[in-house]
Amino acid sequence: MYPESIKNLVESFKYLPGIGEKTAERLAFSILELEDEQISMFSESIKEVKEKIHKCKECNTLTDDELCFVCNDPTRDSKILCVVEDTKSVFLFEKLGMFHGKYHVLDGLISPLEGINPEDIGLSKLLDRINKEKFEEIIFAFKPSIEGETTALYIKKILEDMSIRITRLASGVPIGADMEYVDSLTLERAIKDRKDI
Amino acid sequence: MYPESIKNLVESFKYLPGIGEKTAERLAFSILELEDEQISMFSESIKEVKEKIHKCKECNTLTDDELCFVCNDPTRDSKILCVVEDTKSVFLFEKLGMFHGKYHVLDGLISPLEGINPEDIGLSKLLDRINKEKFEEIIFAFKPSIEGETTALYIKKILEDMSIRITRLASGVPIGADMEYVDSLTLERAIKDRKDI
Numbered sequence: 001m002y003p004e005s006i007k008n009l010v011e012s013f014k015y016l017p018g019i020g021e022k023t024a025e026r027l028a029f030s031i032l033e034l035e036d037e038q039i040s041m042f043s044e045s046i047k048e049v050k051e052k053i054h055k056c057k058e059c060n061t062l063t064d065d066e067l068c069f070v071c072n073d074p075t076r077d078s079k080i081l082c083v084v085e086d087t088k089s090v091f092l093f094e095k096l097g098m099f100h101g102k103y104h105v106l107d108g109l110i111s112p113l114e115g116i117n118p119e120d121i122g123l124s125k126l127l128d129r130i131n132k133e134k135f136e137e138i139i140f141a142f143k144p145s146i147e148g149e150t151t152a153l154y155i156k157k158i159l160e161d162m163s164i165r166i167t168r169l170a171s172g173v174p175i176g177a178d179m180e181y182v183d184s185l186t187l188e189r190a191i192k193d194r195k196d197i
Numbered sequence: 198m199y200p201e202s203i204k205n206l207v208e209s210f211k212y213l214p215g216i217g218e219k220t221a222e223r224l225a226f227s228i229l230e231l232e233d234e235q236i237s238m239f240s241e242s243i244k245e246v247k248e249k250i251h252k253c254k255e256c257n258t259l260t261d262d263e264l265c266f267v268c269n270d271p272t273r274d275s276k277i278l279c280v281v282e283d284t285k286s287v288f289l290f291e292k293l294g295m296f297h298g299k300y301h302v303l304d305g306l307i308s309p310l311e312g313i314n315p316e317d318i319g320l321s322k323l324l325d326r327i328n329k330e331k332f333e334e335i336i337f338a339f340k341p342s343i344e345g346e347t348t349a350l351y352i353k354k355i356l357e358d359m360s361i362r363i364t365r366l367a368s369g370v371p372i373g374a375d376m377e378y379v380d381s382l383t384l385e386r387a388i389k390d391r392k393d394i
Contacts, residue, residue, distance in 0.1 A: 001266060001288060001291050001292075002288065003249070003250060003259065003260050003261035003262070004249075004261060005242055005245040005246045005249045005250060005261060006246055006250060006259070008238060008241075008242035008245070008246075009239075009242040009243060009246050011238070011242075012235070012238055012239035012242050012243075015231055015235050015239065016224050016227050016228075017223075017227050018223075025285070025288075026214075026215075027213050028246070029284070029285055030213050030214050031213075031243055031246055031247070032246060032247065032250060032259070034212055034247070036247070038209070038212050039243060039244060039247050040244065041205060041208070041209055042206075042209035042212065042243050043240045043241070043243040043244040044205075044240070045202055045205035045206040045208075045209050046206065046209075046228055046236060046239050046240040046243070047236065047237065047240040048202040048205070049202045049203055049205075049206050049225070049228055049229060050228070050229065050231070050233070050236050051202075052200070052201075052202045053200060053202060053203060053229060062200065062203070062229070063200050064200035064201060064202055065200070069198060087226070088222070088226055091198060091199065091222075094198050095198070
């Protein structure tokens, strides 16, 4: 029913996570409304992103250079390392702009349930780096979940004998949240980690 | 902060309606996860769709041919014409598969508030067609709104002297809807247009 090229475009949008038939159709038709330069930029950037983007040699952050913008920056504090589960987290922290150390991006988190084992998430590259560079603190900035907890504890165990401070992000009630909508696990953590005022 | 090609891709996704910064970033990163063939199909289809798609010579439905698949189909009932506000509506009806007449796609609806006047929505092509082809019924299948109503009444007035049956889609309570969530205009229409059982 759809002309071939519209059908292909709808199919393409459906490759993306969270985009179903209806949204794909809506987006495909909206492409027809774009200016010619927007069309070519869109089309080009899809092709280019896969060709040009790869992992930073040092820390795995996605980059179009040999080293990412953080590893390339000599002003960063090289005594503190923030370990994250994906490149998106790096950009999240960088937008905040309050962390001035280095990053290391794992290939996800350990998840025995999904068959993702310690050897699948690129730990050896991280451990090599920790052995070579002299970090004073390592922050685990994983999402608060069983996988995040498991991964943090697993790495902590390996680093036990090294005199490095190991920390994780604070968990608790989000600022501005309504108490009645805070889930019980979060509330439990908030009570356990309560702070003197 | 983002590598150039990721930044361009995020910007491109933001051209699309309903896609903000966060969603654009999520989609851009998900492009990196696609297979090579998916990438090239995506990139190609964006470029192709604008090059190949244009309006059907007869009815304005978007097509990659001279005539659209409906106008090209000799089995369609050429006595009944369904006038719609955009090509999407054609595909919506075709998916239902219960309408077997012809279509005519306007360039939107009359909207004095937005400065869209009768001469802006391609009425002359529709009227030429109605004068040439011998339709027995014309259905206005616009969205139920002031613009839809205005456009339908405007065209009806012009066709007044021709002996053509003119109809519009029924409005009323949607099947399966909770009565308490039905808006008052819809309920008003449902009472006015009530049916004997």
